[in-house]
Amino acid sequence: MVDVIEIAKSAKDASIELLQVSSDLKNKVLTQIADRLEYYIQDIINANNVDLKNAQELLISGEISQSAYNRLKLDNNKIRDMIQGVRDIVNLPDPVNRTIWSKNIAEGIILKKISCPIGVIGVIFEARPDVISQISSLAIKSSNAVILKGGSEAVETNKTIFNIIKNAISSVNDFPSNAVNIIFSRDDVNKMLTADEYISLIIPRGSNSLVKYIKSNTKIPVLGHADGICHIYVDEFADIDKAVNIIIDAKCQYPSACNSVETVLIHSEIKDILLPVLLNKLKENGVIINSDENIQNEYSEYVNSIADNWHKEYGDKIISLKIVESIDEAINHINKYGSGHTDCIITEKNLNAEKFMMFVDSAGVYHNISTRFADGFRYGFGAEVGISTNKTHARGPVGLDGLTIYKYKLYGNGDIVADFVSGKRTFIK
Amino acid sequence: MVDVIEIAKSAKDASIELLQVSSDLKNKVLTQIADRLEYYIQDIINANNVDLKNAQELLISGEISQSAYNRLKLDNNKIRDMIQGVRDIVNLPDPVNRTIWSKNIAEGIILKKISCPIGVIGVIFEARPDVISQISSLAIKSSNAVILKGGSEAVETNKTIFNIIKNAISSVNDFPSNAVNIIFSRDDVNKMLTADEYISLIIPRGSNSLVKYIKSNTKIPVLGHADGICHIYVDEFADIDKAVNIIIDAKCQYPSACNSVETVLIHSEIKDILLPVLLNKLKENGVIINSDENIQNEYSEYVNSIADNWHKEYGDKIISLKIVESIDEAINHINKYGSGHTDCIITEKNLNAEKFMMFVDSAGVYHNISTRFADGFRYGFGAEVGISTNKTHARGPVGLDGLTIYKYKLYGNGDIVADFVSGKRTFIK
Numbered sequence: 071m072v073d074v075i076e077i078a079k080s081a082k083d084a085s086i087e088l089l090q091v092s093s094d095l096k097n098k099v100l101t102q103i104a105d106r107l108e109y110y111i112q113d114i115i116n117a118n119n120v121d122l123k124n125a126q127e128l129l130i131s132g133e134i135s136q137s138a139y140n141r142l143k144l145d146n147n148k149i150r151d152m153i154q155g156v157r158d159i160v161n162l163p164d165p166v167n168r169t170i171w172s173k174n175i176a177e178g179i180i181l182k183k184i185s186c187p188i189g190v191i192g193v194i195f196e197a198r199p200d201v202i203s204q205i206s207s208l209a210i211k212s213s214n215a216v217i218l219k220g221g222s223e224a225v226e227t228n229k230t231i232f233n234i235i236k237n238a239i240s241s242v243n244d245f246p247s248n249a250v251n252i253i254f255s256r257d258d259v260n261k262m263l264t265a266d267e268y269i270s271l272i273i274p275r276g277s278n279s280l281v282k283y284i285k286s287n288t289k290i291p292v293l294g295h296a297d298g299i300c301h302i303y304v305d306e307f308a309d310i311d312k313a314v315n316i317i318i319d320a321k322c323q324y325p326s327a328c329n330s331v332e333t334v335l336i337h338s339e340i341k342d343i344l345l346p347v348l349l350n351k352l353k354e355n356g357v358i359i360n361s362d363e364n365i366q367n368e369y370s371e372y373v374n375s376i377a378d379n380w381h382k383e384y385g386d387k388i389i390s391l392k393i394v395e396s397i398d399e400a401i402n403h404i405n406k407y408g409s410g411h412t413d414c415i416i417t418e419k420n421l422n423a424e425k426f427m428m429f430v431d432s433a434g435v436y437h438n439i440s441t442r443f444a445d446g447f448r449y450g451f452g453a454e455v456g457i458s459t460n461k462t463h464a465r466g467p468v469g470l471d472g473l474t475i476y477k478y479k480l481y482g483n484g485d486i487v488a489d490f491v492s493g494k495r496t497f498i499k
Numbered sequence: 500m501v502d503v504i505e506i507a508k509s510a511k512d513a514s515i516e517l518l519q520v521s522s523d524l525k526n527k528v529l530t531q532i533a534d535r536l537e538y539y540i541q542d543i544i545n546a547n548n549v550d551l552k553n554a555q556e557l558l559i560s561g562e563i564s565q566s567a568y569n570r571l572k573l574d575n576n577k578i579r580d581m582i583q584g585v586r587d588i589v590n591l592p593d594p595v596n597r598t599i600w601s602k603n604i605a606e607g608i609i610l611k612k613i614s615c616p617i618g619v620i621g622v623i624f625e626a627r628p629d630v631i632s633q634i635s636s637l638a639i640k641s642s643n644a645v646i647l648k649g650g651s652e653a654v655e656t657n658k659t660i661f662n663i664i665k666n667a668i669s670s671v672n673d674f675p676s677n678a679v680n681i682i683f684s685r686d687d688v689n690k691m692l693t694a695d696e697y698i699s700l701i702i703p704r705g706s707n708s709l710v711k712y713i714k715s716n717t718k719i720p721v722l723g724h725a726d727g728i729c730h731i732y733v734d735e736f737a738d739i740d741k742a743v744n745i746i747i748d749a750k751c752q753y754p755s756a757c758n759s760v761e762t763v764l765i766h767s768e769i770k771d772i773l774l775p776v777l778l779n780k781l782k783e784n785g786v787i788i789n790s791d792e793n794i795q796n797e798y799s800e801y802v803n804s805i806a807d808n809w810h811k812e813y814g815d816k817i818i819s820l821k822i823v824e825s826i827d828e829a830i831n832h833i834n835k836y837g838s839g840h841t842d843c844i845i846t847e848k849n850l851n852a853e854k855f856m857m858f859v860d861s862a863g864v865y866h867n868i869s870t871r872f873a874d875g876f877r878y879g880f881g882a883e884v885g886i887s888t889n890k891t892h893a894r895g896p897v898g899l900d901g902l903t904i905y906k907y908k909l910y911g912n913g914d915i916v917a918d919f920v921s922g923k924r925t926f927i928k
Contacts, residue, residue, distance in 0.1 A: 432906065437911065477895070487869050
């Protein structure tokens, strides 16, 4: 039996050792991980086949969804992508031990703000086993220790990938062996959530209920998003073609993504031009349409049912449509029912765009562009830890920087505060 | 009776209105607050006298300490400082709506990272009533709404200052009147801690037990420090004069401050030169000395008792001394028993200083300078929200920036992700 508190404690010790590990050493470990994942591809696929076989029964009994089953499945292409992801992280700049700024606060006293790792991070994720190598690599690059808990359906795949990573770490001298850790059961997660003495951040990646459960059951700061209820507001000054193209992309390009659109708000002045085109396009693309009563009355042949829950994240080819009388009504609706993830205005009037982007209180506020762009890779961060709807620490797509904090280094030469209080010395303004 | 959830809800509404308030308007409100505090000084002193009279009974019965009583007392000088504090905040740069960076992520697609307020912040503080105007002003300057809960001993002073602030806000057109709010009872605090739907950050300023209680009873992120167990390590290569001066300053200049030193670790190679001088100086300054057995055996005339709790924050003229055999032992001791606040090495060997500053996992790591410098004003931040020992969001002395987060604004022209997935378009590397 694993003792999770012991794991957390030795991860904390490893996190102190990690404070001095050089960029070169970290990159050496990452390259070893990539090389070994490549060498053991067949082992990974074999383990994954065991998981898939077990999952098939869960699929039949309805305990897991088809999309969860699909996420569990690792084919050669997915593994290649996973390995390339590790190699890409090698090429990113080291996010720690960077001087953010440096200044003299008084004659002879230098203050430096230096980026540094957070310490120990706990990451809880569901079916996707490729997350293990991604998160381990991001943790290593940012000099954090990590404790991973994967989905139980992926246990064999997770174990295999984890062992490859562990062996890669052991093969490199001077790299702390307890930097990457794994736990398996729900009980272990609950124990981990109590280890606030050792763990400084929890990142849950998965369903709303998972994230909400985590947030309610730990003193440790949690980084993540519970919901992705994204909106597109089609302003009265919208370009119809742009609106339709963007809505179709935002709904259909990958409907289960958290940044896909759930609700479209349409200004009443433009509805008669937009709706005939939009409804047809949505239907063509196999999207089920829920709407307010106005739209249902006028276009009953297109509308499946009355939208009665504006808080709903479909994560599927289903969309809610609603008429609004003003940009203010749209903004209020989004701030009330949205999840603070990503929301977009379609308009040719820049003043309206700026107003929308000022007042919508979301991590991403977009003008004339698909919500599907909300992504660390697309933002050019090179890697993504996840997407955050937090209002502290990190918001929106989180890159390597989100796994860092800073410390202040103060250099003096025997300086005492008493000399400043007495007026003998003064601070630089 | 106040309904705290209603207060939190209207504070949230105010926080949305605050998103568009200009720098000029915010500074106008702040100037009104300062002017009115000045005009009503006598009212504040009268209210404070009522609180002081009530507190005298608590002082006699031992329910509050002399230092809490002193913090409660507002004289003319303290009120002048409080008013100057508000005026100083007027002169600071506006921390929100600042473009942190801006870049093209693909042809025609611009991504901007813009600083913005957090939303609603709950601040819980103990006896010091001057905190009300300080925190209200910082919240206004950073466009956040705030809910304040002061110490019950200061209730009359708090009410008076709060009403002056409220009236100042009402006197300025277009400024949301619910930006600053106050609650009074412990029950109300407990309700506030459940309002995670509306409140995005809690800042407790007060005793360890207050901070620990808050952290254990809310899902809302908490910014603050529970303990200030600061260390000074006197390395074998230390300059004795610097060591003694810095230790005396760090212990005696203001012993109840969280950045005053609690434990001095002394390398065994230097103890015979350092201790005779240091112990005399500490005694001269009225400091009670606890120590390990080695020091007690040799200098029993100086030592009050054996130090048996290295986790202890004295907050008084009491100090713990301990001999260590190496810099590594010192680092390990600090990482084990410290609170991650501020820790200092005294040495003339830069290599040792860098090692210490790398491995000590604290918000402030100092070389040859008093721990008492850990302060937002001394760091040149112009104002201080508090000191944080968090490993996320903000660490160390927190200035106005700690009350901000950011949003991403993405500007396109009808762009869809499908074009990038198909390879028709590419992102800029």
